[in-house]
Structures are given as structure tokens and as C-alpha cells.
Amino acid sequence: MRDQLRSSAANGLLALASLVMVLPFLWMAMASMAPQGEIFSGAVFLKPSLQAAWNNYAFAFSRAPLLRYMANGVIVCLAIIVCQIAIAAPAGYALAKLPFRGRPLVFGAIVIGLMIPIQVPAIPLYIGLAYAGLLDTYTALVLPFIISGFAIFLFRQFFSAYPDEVIDAARLDGFSEFAIVWRLMLPAAGPAVAAFAVFSFVANWNDLYWPLVVITRPEMMTPPLGIAAFRASGDSAGNVGALMAGGIVITLPLVIVFTVIQKHFIRGMAAPVASVSMISPS
Amino acid sequence: MTPCSIEIDAICKRFGGHQALKSISLAVRAGEFVSILGPSGCGKSTLLRLIAGLDDPDSGDIRVSGNSMASVGPRDRGVAFVFQNYALYPHLSSYDNIAAPLVMRELNGFERLPGARMLPSVARKRRSIDDRVRAIAQMLQVDPWLTHKPGQLSGGQRQRIALGRALVREPRLFLLDEPFANLDAALRHQTRAELAALQKRLGTTTIFVTHDQSEAMAMSDRIAVMFDGTIRQVATPDELYRNPCDLDVARFLSQPRLTCMPAKVIVEGWVMIGGEHVALADANMPGAEGIAGFRPEHATLRPRGTQGALPGIVERIEHAGADVQVFVRLAMMDEPCIVRVGSQELSRWTPGTSCSVALDAASGWFFPRRPAETASTRIRTVEAA
């Protein structure tokens, strides 16, 4: 009896916590469709209206180039993912399956790279990009992220499990080592590639620090930087409904994609994340 | 491609502290089907991988049609390999699996791009590949599964696709590593016969690794028996069956088991086993001690007290199809000996019956005791030096 009571109390707590978790999303969605007066009425439930929704979204799209921000985000994130995979897949294969001199050294360097956050090399990278005249460009947004120690580690783990005999068969069939990576390993690593792509996309889509450093021109801004700029500028003019509308626009795509694929993603990510936790000095 | 001959010349291979191959030499004639037979861990798969170029020997040389392979990579040896677990490309359809060796060899990186088919020269090459893949598929009767991926196929179907992938580029040398190990018994017999017939028809030089003596016996022109990194005997199946060179080989080739008894040669053609004088033509070194061995089919059961036969008691009886194997407990022997008996005689021998076992003097063997310990010591000192 007491156990039952305690259990239902805990479950009530779980439900309440879940509500707190989604509250900002719900509230953001409601506020984006509510008139200004309603938002600051202190009411718990906002009454959405079509007219207010139209006003808020139209205001957001007219004052902030939201579509441009989104396009920038997509371009930058896709470019980063492509580069990361193009660099990490061959390296992961070589580290998993090819005995070559200096392999422990390379692996050690990658583990060290895994530990360095972007804020550390940021100053010299900024100076370098400034001298190269590359500030306010896609190159500046993409370049620092094309090397992902996490991706190399993930691919190495995944490829290690690939049967050696199939690789031997491929060598006999005339596959070059390069062809083995692109035609055998990468297709077989589909789930890992997908999980990593989503992981990378989310991380880079949401990043604020680096775009804030290298981007000043509005037309080069990524979604978070754009929203931050919209919020800080006089353009939003205290129009919270429009600000919420902008937030919904840049957040919703990722949230929807995630809700749909979360099961696969969580499964795909939990394993490599757990394996990264097993790195040991070797 | 014309079949090739192979000379394996004093190959040694060591993995860490383990000497996997100890100076292996073997010559295979063009078009020949040679089995390498031995228990698991004897080094036979290692030898096959060295021939394919998937590993390198520590010393020694492999020549194909007289040319040393030391500086030839695996893809240029003209070798096809069928792996025990088939090693099919899991994400490719059966068709693409079979086509892979042709696509990778005959099309360059640009021509492999999906759009390149538009070019007439590439389209011609693709057609030629398609013709050959379909021909092989027809020959192996795998047409219905060409669109399936390996994961959707049964073991037997996968094995055929793997054979197709090996055959499609008309190799000059065909290497098979226990290709039937993952098939059930009925399928194994059928596939075995088909593969042997196919090899005869194509005339491709073939080396076949197996631990199953009946498989080796059924298919091979010659069999090389391997133990512990060395080849003990190379012979035709018939020769090997009749005349194994030592006790290990004789034991390995006996179904279900070779009966071994300590024996001493008295005069030429006669040995003393457990107090009985027994005729044994193979015993030709008077005074030598060793092991007398015979197969179940080389002994007969007689009534108790028969001269020159070994007295014993029937312990149990196992039915094996047309024949019956009678386990007889002999005096002073640890293990029962096995005698094969026609099923019509069975009524005479029930468990507990006294009997005696008469050996066929012409078929049994005598293996003189080898100084095994000194032999291994010698090898060790050679390595140390």
C-alpha cells in the first residue's frame, strides 16, 4: 500500500517533470499565435487567434530574413557533414583495418583532438581567417568543424566490427583500399552515418559561439545568430509574439525530424557515445 | 583463363610465438583438384591465405606456373577464393555480388559512376559484364535470387552466390576454404557432387581446404594431409585410404575410429597383441614395437576361441545404415574396438556375447613407435639456432 502510494507519487512527479520539459515549447507555440496583450496578461493559457498568428509570423519574416538564416544553416551544416564524413570515414577505416606505421600516434592525436573544444583554437583561427579575408563567409563557418574526432572514433568502432573476410574477398575481387571505404564500408555503416549526421547537424545548427565570432553581416547569419540578432535589435521592437514566431520557425524543423526518428537516433547515438566513454590511454 | 600449376616451396609462417606453418612444400598440377585435409588449427587455412596473397610467408616461395608470387598482390594473382562464411557483400544484391569482381576490374573509377552508362563504350562493357553474370547465374541456377541481398538467402543459396562470384572472372586458380561447413548434411552431399563436376568441366586448378575426410575423399584428385603445420602425406584418395603413412593420418581417415593396439613384431608378418599371435602383413621389422591399427571394415567377428583372433565381449551395437558397428571390449584395452558387420549377421551378436575379433592381415597396419619427443626437441633446437 505504502509502496503503491510512493510509486504513484513518483509517477505523478514524472508527468509533471515532462510537462516542465515541454512547457517552453508549448508556450512558445501558443505565444507565437497570440496577440501581444494576451501574452503579457499573466494568463496561464493563451488564446491563439489566426489574426494574431498571421501578424506575428508576417512581422518576423518581414523584419528578419528567417528563410535566409535557415538556408545558411542548411548549407553550412550539410557542408560540414559532408566534409566530416569524407575525412573521417577513410581515417576510421585505416585505423580499424590497416596496419601502418604511426597508427598509434595518429590515434593518440585524434583522441587529444577529441578533447579540445572549439573555443581554444578560436583566436588563432579567427586571426588566420581575418588575414585571409574570409570572415563573413561560409568558409569561415565550415572550416573549423570539418575535422571531427568523434566521427573518426565512431567510424573506427563501427568498421572494426566489419568482417575481415569480406575485406579480403574485396581485395581479391580487385577493390582498391579506397574503393573498400566508399563502396563497402560506408554503405554498411548506414545507421552510424545517419546517427552521426543527425548529431552533427543538431550541434552545428544550434551553435552560437563560432558564428558570433566570424559573422557580422546579416545575410551570412545562421539561425541562432539570426534570432539572437533579431532579439537584440530594435527590429523585434519588444514584439514577443514575433520573436516567438521566429523561434518556432528555426526550432520546429529539427524538433519534428527528431520526434520522428528519435528511436533510431537514440539507439544509433547511445552505442557510440557509450563506446567513447570507454576510451582509455593505449 | 588457362589453368595454372602451383609450386609451394618451403613456406614458413609464424603468428607471434606460434609456428603455424613449418616448411610446407606442395606441387599442384594444372587442372588438378587437391584437397588440404586436417584437423582445425593445423594451418590449412593459413596456407590457403598465403597462396591467395592475403598474408605473406615469413620465408619460402609460392610459384604459379613457374612465376614467383612474392611481389604480386592478391588482386593480380588470378585467384578466386570462396570463404567458409562466404564473405558476401552484405549491402549488395546477389547480382551485384557476382558482378563485383568484373565491375572492379574492368571499369575504372569514372566508368563506375551511375551516369557513365550513357557513354557507348561503358554501356558495351556493362553489357558484357551482364552477359557473363547471367551465364554464371544460369549455370549455378541462382537466377531467381539475383535481386535478393545475402541476408535474405539461405546458407546454400549464399554459398552458390559466393561460388558465382568466384567463377565469374574465370580464375586460373580456385581456392575454397571449407565452403560446405555451414550447410546441412543433405545439401552438403549434393553441392559436393556439383562442385566436383563443375571443376572437371572447367578444368580450373583447385585447392580445397576441409577437415571432413569424406569430403576430401569424394572430390579430390589428390589429398594433402596436414597436422600441426606440416604436410604428412600427399596421395590419391585411394592410396591414402589403403596406405596411410603414419598413425595420425590413419586415425584421421578412419570412420568412425581407428582401433589402435600396442603390438610387437615377432617375425615378419606376425605381431604379438595382448598375448595373441596375429597375422599382419604390414609388420615387416622383427623386434619393433609400435601400434597395430585397423579400421572397422578390416576386422570380422568370430566365435570365441578362434585361433589368431583377439578375445573380447560385445559391449554395444550402433546402427549405421546398411552396416552395423559392433563395439567390442578386448582384454587389456582402454577403448573398445569397432568392427563393421553386415546387418544380416546381427542376430548372432548381442551385447554381452563372448566373441573374438579377427583382423584382415592384408589391410591392417603396423606403425612402429616413433621417438616423438626427440623429434619435437630437434625442431625446437633448430629454431633456437
Added chain:
Amino acid sequence: MTRPVSPSQRVVAQRRAGLLLTSPAILALVLLLLLPSSAVIVLSLTDYQLGDRAAHYVGLANYRIVSLDRDFQHSVRNTLVFVAIVVPGSIGLGLFFSLRIEGRSRFRSLYRTAFFLPVTATLVAMATAWEVLLHPTFGLVNTVLFALGVDKMRFLSNPGVALFAIAAIGIWKQIGFNVVLFLAGLSTIPREIYEAASLDGAQSGWRRFLLVTWPMLAPVTLFVTVISTIRAFSEFDTVAVLTDGGPVHSTSVILFVLYEEAFRYLKIGTGSAIAVMFLVFVAILSLVQTHLAGRARNA
């Protein structure tokens, strides 16, 4: 007798392929990560200014300036407070809720989705939502608090409260990530062990947790701790968007000070010194983790 064989064409080809296939990664790693990270150490020892052609070695002067700077001292203190709240908070709550979710069959994926949403959402956008929810007069949180008889609070403009409000948002953001990792860890514990523990007399859920779950989750917990700590230490977005480090420096954290010093005031030398100190802390954390992970596995 037998002649030794020199490295075959296969071995040579594989060695060459190994180097060739890793060379883009090595090149990028060196040029984009290792070299700039070394450069930041060098810069921290100079008086370099953006546009200068040369720089002078100034020893540890930048470190002295930074460590004596009140703003920097504040930011270190704020960061440590932030970490001390967010790490135990997100781990404790993450573990608690993952255990509750694990035990349920109904609504399981619904709960998981709810907890995971903040992980994927753009923090900048969500921070603006929080800002309105925390509004001193009209915000939903204050409305609820008022209904419960608590005075309304100026969450983001009261120097005594702002850091805690930012930390609460930090927990909200991090908790789902930890829940997912704990759920992954829990799914690897075989049911039989719980049954065996019940037979051995661990009847209550709490006993079973102490006997089975907690020890079996140790590696995951370690990993979650390190990840949460590094993430908490790297707090930037919420502060930059909502408080700009204020009020009166009460929410300025290390990365915010680093950003301001290096990229707003373009003080390269002192900015680099802060970056190096940040690196040292993260490196220590990582080393502690690899050390503990290695020991846990050898044990």
C-alpha cells in the same frame, strides 16, 4: 635454405593506403586544431594585437592581468557555482527520471521524447521563451508562484537570483541527454540480475537499486558526469542571449568573458590566456575520466 621475403607488395600497398587514407584527417587535425591550440599558448605569452606585424614576449604578464581581474575572478566563481548546480542537478534528476521511465511500459516513448526535446532545440530560441516565462510581472512561472503564495521574483534582473535561473535553464537543457544515456545503460542490465537480487533478499526497489543498478551503471554515470561537467563548463548561449553577463557580472561565465575579451575588445593576449586556462581545465577533466575509465575496466 629458405630465403626471407621482404615486405610484399600487399604490405607496402596497405601501409601506403593507411597513410593516404588518414592524411586528410591528420592534415585537418594539425592545421585546424593542434596548431591553433599551440598558437593560442604562444599568443598568451605575447602582447600581440590584431593587425600587428610583430609581437613581444611578455612572459606570464597576461596570466597575471587576467587572474587579478575582478571580472575574470567573478566569472570563475560564477562558472563553478553554475557547474556545482547543473552537474548534480542534471545527473540526479536524469537518473531519477530514467529509472521512472525505464519501469513503465505505457507512455514510455512519450516521456522519452519530452525529455529529449530540449537537447535538440536551439538554445537561443528556447532562451527567449524562458525569458518570457520568467518575466518579473507577467511570466507564467511567477503567476504559478504567486498562486502558491510565493512572492514574484525578478529572476533575470536580480543579481542574487539570475545565476540560479540560468542554471535552472542549464539543467532543463542537459537533463534529457543524461536520461537518454542512463536509459541506454539501464537497457544493458540483464533482468536475471534483478531476479537474482530479489531471491537474495533485496526486496525493496531501493535495495535493488543499491545492489544492482548503481554499480552496473557506474561506467555510464562516469561518462555522464564528465560530459555534463564539460558542457556546464562551456555554458555560453543562455548568458550571451539573456543577461549579457549581468546584472552586475552576476552571470558572466568563463566562456562569456573569453568571448568578450578576445572578440569584442580584441585583446588577443589576455583572451588567449583565458583560452589556455579553459583548455587546461577541460584537459584535466578528460584525463581524470580516461584514468577512471581505465581503472574501472581493469578492476
